[in-house]
Amino acid sequence: SSGDGDENGSGSKGVTLNAVSFLPKDHPLTATLYDWIDSVEDATDGRVKVNWRGGADVIPIGEQFEAMNSGVMDINFTYIGQYQSLAPETLSIALSQLTPSEERENGFYDLMVDRHEEMNVMYLGRWLTGSPRLWLNEPIDSVDDLKNMPIRSAPNYTRFFEKLGIASAMIDPSEVYTSLQTGVVKGFVYGGFNGPRKDGWTDSSKYILDHPFWTQNCTILMNNDKWDEISTEDRDAIVAATAEYEKEMVEYYTELDKEEIEELDKNGVELFKLPKAEEEKFLDLAYDTEWGYLKKEVPELVDELRVLTMKEE
Amino acid sequence: MLLRISNLLDSIINFMAILGRVVIIIISLLIIGDIVSLKFFSYQFPWVLEVSEYLLVFLTFLGVAWLLREDGHIKLDLLLNRLSEKNRMRMEILNSCIGAIISLVITVYGFLATWNLHMRDIKTETILEIPRSLLIVVIPVGFLFVFIQFIRNFLSAINKLKSRREKS
Amino acid sequence: MEWWGVLALVFGSIFILFMIGLPIAFSFLTINIIGVIVLWNGEAGLNQLILNIFSSVSKFSLLPIPMFILMGEIMFRTGLGFKVFEAVGKWFGNLPGRLSIVAVGSGTLFSVLSGSSVASTALLGSLLVPDMQKKGYSPAMTVGPILGSAGLATMIPPTALGILLASLASIPVGHFLFAIVVPGLLLAVIFVLYIIIRCYLQPELAPAYDVEKVSLSEKLIGTVKYILPLGFIVFLLLGVIILGIATPTQSAVLGALGTVVLSYFYGGLSWEKFWDSLTGTLRSSVMIFMIIIGSTTFGQILSYTGVTQGLVQIVGNLEFPPLIILVIIQIVLLILGCFMEPLSIMMMTLPILMPIAGTMGFDPLWFGAIMLLNMQVATITPPFGMDLFAMKAVIPKDSISMKEIYKAVVPFILLNLAIMALIIIFPSLTLWLPSFVK
Ligand code: NA
Ligand code: NA
Numbered sequence: 062s063s064g065d066g067d068e069n070g071s072g073s074k075g076v077t078l079n080a081v082s083f084l085p086k087d088h089p090l091t092a093t094l095y096d097w098i099d100s101v102e103d104a105t106d107g108r109v110k111v112n113w114r115g116g117a118d119v120i121p122i123g124e125q126f127e128a129m130n131s132g133v134m135d136i137n138f139t140y141i142g143q144y145q146s147l148a149p150e151t152l153s154i155a156l157s158q159l160t161p162s163e164e165r166e167n168g169f170y171d172l173m174v175d176r177h178e179e180m181n182v183m184y185l186g187r188w189l190t191g192s193p194r195l196w197l198n199e200p201i202d203s204v205d206d207l208k209n210m211p212i213r214s215a216p217n218y219t220r221f222f223e224k225l226g227i228a229s230a231m232i233d234p235s236e237v238y239t240s241l242q243t244g245v246v247k248g249f250v251y252g253g254f255n256g257p258r259k260d261g262w263t264d265s266s267k268y269i270l271d272h273p274f275w276t277q278n279c280t281i282l283m284n285n286d287k288w289d290e291i292s293t294e295d296r297d298a299i300v301a302a303t304a305e306y307e308k309e310m311v312e313y314y315t316e317l318d319k320e321e322i323e324e325l326d327k328n329g330v331e332l333f334k335l336p337k338a339e340e341e342k343f344l345d346l347a348y349d350t351e352w353g354y355l356k357k358e359v360p361e362l363v364d365e366l367r368v369l370t371m372k373e374e
Numbered sequence: 375m376l377l378r379i380s381n382l383l384d385s386i387i388n389f390m391a392i393l394g395r396v397v398i399i400i401i402s403l404l405i406i407g408d409i410v411s412l413k414f415f416s417y418q419f420p421w422v423l424e425v426s427e428y429l430l431v432f433l434t435f436l437g438v439a440w441l442l443r444e445d446g447h448i449k450l451d452l453l454l455n456r457l458s459e460k461n462r463m464r465m466e467i468l469n470s471c472i473g474a475i476i477s478l479v480i481t482v483y484g485f486l487a488t489w490n491l492h493m494r495d496i497k498t499e500t501i502l503e504i505p506r507s508l509l510i511v512v513i514p515v516g517f518l519f520v521f522i523q524f525i526r527n528f529l530s531a532i533n534k535l536k537s538r539r540e541k542s
Numbered sequence: 543m544e545w546w547g548v549l550a551l552v553f554g555s556i557f558i559l560f561m562i563g564l565p566i567a568f569s570f571l572t573i574n575i576i577g578v579i580v581l582w583n584g585e586a587g588l589n590q591l592i593l594n595i596f597s598s599v600s601k602f603s604l605l606p607i608p609m610f611i612l613m614g615e616i617m618f619r620t621g622l623g624f625k626v627f628e629a630v631g632k633w634f635g636n637l638p639g640r641l642s643i644v645a646v647g648s649g650t651l652f653s654v655l656s657g658s659s660v661a662s663t664a665l666l667g668s669l670l671v672p673d674m675q676k677k678g679y680s681p682a683m684t685v686g687p688i689l690g691s692a693g694l695a696t697m698i699p700p701t702a703l704g705i706l707l708a709s710l711a712s713i714p715v716g717h718f719l720f721a722i723v724v725p726g727l728l729l730a731v732i733f734v735l736y737i738i739i740r741c742y743l744q745p746e747l748a749p750a751y752d753v754e755k756v757s758l759s760e761k762l763i764g765t766v767k768y769i770l771p772l773g774f775i776v777f778l779l780l781g782v783i784i785l786g787i788a789t790p791t792q793s794a795v796l797g798a799l800g801t802v803v804l805s806y807f808y809g810g811l812s813w814e815k816f817w818d819s820l821t822g823t824l825r826s827s828v829m830i831f832m833i834i835i836g837s838t839t840f841g842q843i844l845s846y847t848g849v850t851q852g853l854v855q856i857v858g859n860l861e862f863p864p865l866i867i868l869v870i871i872q873i874v875l876l877i878l879g880c881f882m883e884p885l886s887i888m889m890m891t892l893p894i895l896m897p898i899a900g901t902m903g904f905d906p907l908w909f910g911a912i913m914l915l916n917m918q919v920a921t922i923t924p925p926f927g928m929d930l931f932a933m934k935a936v937i938p939k940d941s942i943s944m945k946e947i948y949k950a951v952v953p954f955i956l957l958n959l960a961i962m963a964l965i966i967i968f969p970s971l972t973l974w975l976p977s978f979v980k
Contacts, residue, residue: 082519087897118845121597123499124590133582133590209416214500219420228416231423231501233602236705244786245412261714326933395820398608405795409788423776427600433608434599434835437828446825447565447832450944454563469564472675478574480595483588490589500775510596 073151104302125245149358192273213249274347391440435516474524484514570836598838606794614665615819620810629764639741649691662692690954697726879920
C-alpha cells in the first residue's frame with residue numbers, strides 16, 4: 062500500500078515527504094504537527110503530502126538530523142540541540158525574545174534560512190513554545206542558593222549552569238524519577254510546563270523557579286535537495302502556510318501551558334519568584350553567558366543576531 | 375605462510391577481546407569515580423554518561439569477531455541437530471556465506487560512513503563534541519574481523535566436507 | 543504489497559535464516575540490510591543503518607546488563623554464589639523438587655537486587671544449573687523454574703523494563719512500581735505450588751536425594767556467614783539508591799564492585815578467576831548487545847513500513863467490548879513477543895496502544911502492569927526470547943539443547959498467562975497497593 066505518491070491524479074506531479082520527529086507521534090506536545098501537515102497539504106492542493114513515519118521508534122533521536130540531511134527522511138521535527146555544533150549561530154533561535162511572526166517580519170527568519178542552507182537544510186519554521194525553568198525540590202531565596210546544588214541537566218545548559226555553580230548531573234531520562242525521589246539530584250531543568258507532572262517528576266519537585274530563560278527551540282527542517290524539487294509556487298505556499306501555522310501553534314501551546322499550570326497548582330506544585338535584583342542577576346547571567354559564547358563562535362554574526370532577536374523597548 | 379596469517383589474525387582478534395574486557399573495567403571505574411565525586415565534592419564529570427555509552431558500543435564491537443570464533447553467538451539448533459553431519463556442513467557453508475556477505479556490506483559501508491563523517495567534520499551534539507568518525511569507526515573495524523571469521527568458518531566447513539568425501 | 547504481505551515475507555525470511563543456523567543477530571542484520579536498501583534510498587539507507595546500529599547500544603540504561611552479569615560470573619566462579627545457595631537451601635526440608643524451589647526462592651531474593659531478567663537468568667543459570675544437573679534434575683525442573691523466577695526481576699522493583707515501559711507510556715513511574723509488586727509476588731507463589739505438585743506427581747523429574755538433617759544452629763551459622771553479608775551487596779544495590787547516593791544504573795556498578803570485594807574477603811577471588819569472570823561477562827554481554835542491535839534496527843524498519851501500526855489499528859477498529867479488545871491486544875503482543883524483544887515491541891506499539899487504552903477507559907496502571915507481564919513473557923516465548931538465549935549462553939555447553947529449553951519453559955509461560963488472566967479479572971491486584979501512595 063505504500064508508495065511514493067506519484068500516482069497523484071490529473072498529471073500534476075505530486076510528492077510525498079517522509080517525516081520523523083524527536084517526540085513520539087502521540088505525545089501531547091506534537092499535537093499541532095498534524096495541523097501543520099494538513100495545512101501544507103491544503104496549501105498545495107494535495108500536490109505535497111507528508112507521511113509522518115514516527116519518532117525515535119523509526120530513527121534514534123540523535124541520528125534524525127543526519128537521516129534528513131542524507132535524504133533517508135525528508136522532514137525532521139527537531140530542536141537545535143541536535144545540530145548546533147554544525148551551526149552555532151542557530152543558538153540565537155533559543156535566545157530570541159520575539160514571536161515567530163516578528164522573526165519573519167524583521168528578517169531573522171530569512172537569516173536563519175540562509176544559515177541552515179549552509180548545511181543543505183531548509184529551515185521551514187518553528188514549532189512548540191515555552192521557556193526552560195528550574196524545577197526544584199526546595200524553594201530558594203537567592204541565586205547563590207543554587208551553588209553546588211545537583212540538578213539534572215542537558216548539554217545545552219552546561220555553560221549557564223557552570224556560571225551559577227550548579228552541579229550539573231547528566232542522567233538518563235529513565236532514571237530521572239528515582240534520582241529526584243532519592244535526592245541524587247535536587248531538581249531539574251525543563252522547557253515549558255507539559256511533561257514533568259505526567260512523568261511523576263513533580264512527586265519530588267514541587268517548586269518551579271518562575272524566571273523563564275531563553276525559549277523553546279524546536280524547528281521544522283527539510284532536506285534542501287528535496288525542497289528544491291518542489292515547484293516555486295508550492296514552496297511559497299508551504300512557507301506561507303507555515304507562517305500561518307506558527308501563529309496558531311503559539312496560541313495552542315500558550316493555552317496548553319495555562320491548563321497545565323492549573324493542573325500543577327491542583328497537585329500542589331508552586332511557581333515562585335526571586336526578589337527583583339536576584340531575578341535580574343539570574344536572567345542576565347542566562348543571556349550573557351550564551352551571547353558571550355556566540356561572540357567566540359561566530360564573531361562576524363553576533364551583533365546582527367543580537368539586534369534581530371532583541372525585543373525593542 | 376597461511377598458518378602465520380591465521381595466527382596473526384587470531385592474535386588481533388584476541389587482543390581486541392582483551393581490550394573489550396578492559397573496557398568493562400574502565401566503565402566501572404568511571405561510574406564509581408563519578409558517584410564519589412558528585413556525592414562528596416558536588417561535582418559530576420558531565421562527560422561520564424556519554425563516555426560510558428560510547429564504551430558500551432566499543433565493548434560490543436571489540437568482542438563481536440572473537441565471539442563468532444568461539445561460536446558464542448546465539449543460533450537456533452532445531453533443524454541443525456536433525457541433519458546428517460554432511461548436510462550440517464552444507465548449512466554451515468551456506469550460512470557463513472550469507473554472514474560473510476552481510477559483514478562485508480557493514481564493513482564497507484561502515485568505513486564509508488566513517489569517512490563521510492570525517493570529511494564533514496561532524497561532532498557529537500554533547501558536552502565533549504567528539505568527532506563522530508572516531509566513534510563510528512569501531513563498527514567497520516569490528517566487522518572487518520567478523521567478515522574474516524565468517525570466511526574462515528566457510529573454508530573450514532568446505533575442508534571438513536572434502537575430507538569426509540575422501541574418507542568415504 | 544499489502545502490509546500483511548510484507549509481514550509474512552519478512553518473518554518468513556527471518557525464520558529461514560534462523561533455521562539454516564545463521565546466528566540470530568546476523569539474521570536480523572541480513573533482513574535489515576535488505577530493508578534499508580529497499581526503503582531508505584539504497585546507499586543513504588546503509589549509511590543510516592550504521593548510525594542506527596551505533597545508537598541502539600549506545601544507551602546508559604543497558605549498563606546494568608554487563609554489571610549484573612559480572613556479579614553473577616564472580617559469584618559463580620569464586621564459589622560464593624554456591625555457598626549462598628547452599629545456605630538458602632538449608633532452610634528448606636525434603637520437599638518435592640527441593641532444588642527447584644530453592645531456585646525460585648533465590649530468584650525472588652535476587653529480583654530485589656536485579657533490574658533485568660536477562661541478567662538474573664545469566665546469574666541463576668550459571669550458578670544453579672550445573673549443581674541441579676549433578677543431582678539428576680531434568681531440564682523441565684532446572685531451566686524452567688529459573689527462567690520463570692528470573693522474570694521476577696522485571697516484575698519486582700528495581701526493573702529496567704518496567705521503568706522503560708512507564709516512561710514510554712507516560713504512566714507515573716512511582717505508582718507503576720507499586721502496581722507491579724503484587725503480580726510479581728503472585729508469580730513466585732504459583733511457581734512454587736506448580737513445582738511441588740508436578741514433582742509430587744512425577745518424582746523422576748527431580749530425583750530426591752538425602753538431605754542432611756541440619757541443626758538450627760547450623761542453619762543460623764550458614765545464614766550469618768553467607769546470606770547476611772549479601773546485605774552488603776543489597777545495600778550497594780538498593781541502599782545507595784534509597785539514600786540518594788546513586789541512580790539505579792550506577793548502583794549496578796557498585797553492586798559489581800561489592801561482589802568483587804566480598805568474594806575477595808571470602809578467599810575465593812584470584813586474579814585468574816577475576817579475568818575469567820570478565821571473559822564470561824564479555825561473552826554474554828556481546829551476545830546480548832548484538833541481538834539488541836539486530837532487533838532494535840529491525841524494529842525501526844518495521845515501524846517505518848507501518849506494518850505494526852496496521853496490525854494494531856485493525857485491533858483498534860474492532861467493534862467488541864473493551865474486555866475482548868484487551869484480550870485481543872494481549873494476544874497480538876504475545877505473538878509479536880515470540881519474535882521480537884520487548885523494547886522494540888513497546889517502542890512500536892505503545893504510541894498506538896495507549897490511545898486505544900485511553901478510549902477503552904482502561905486504568906493506565908492496570909493496563910501497564912498487564913503489558914509489562916506480557917513483555918516479560920516475550921523474553922521467554924520461543925523461538926526468539928532474550929532470556930532463553932541468555933540461559934543457553936550460560937549453561938554448560940551442549941548439556942541442554944535449545945529445543946529442551948523451549949519445552950521446559952512452556953509450563954512457566956502458561957503460569958505467567960494464568961496470572962495475567964487473574965490480573966485482568968481482578969484489577970485491584972494491581973491497583974490496591976498504589977492506592978496507598980496516591
Ligand atoms: Na527487580
Ligand atoms: Na519471545
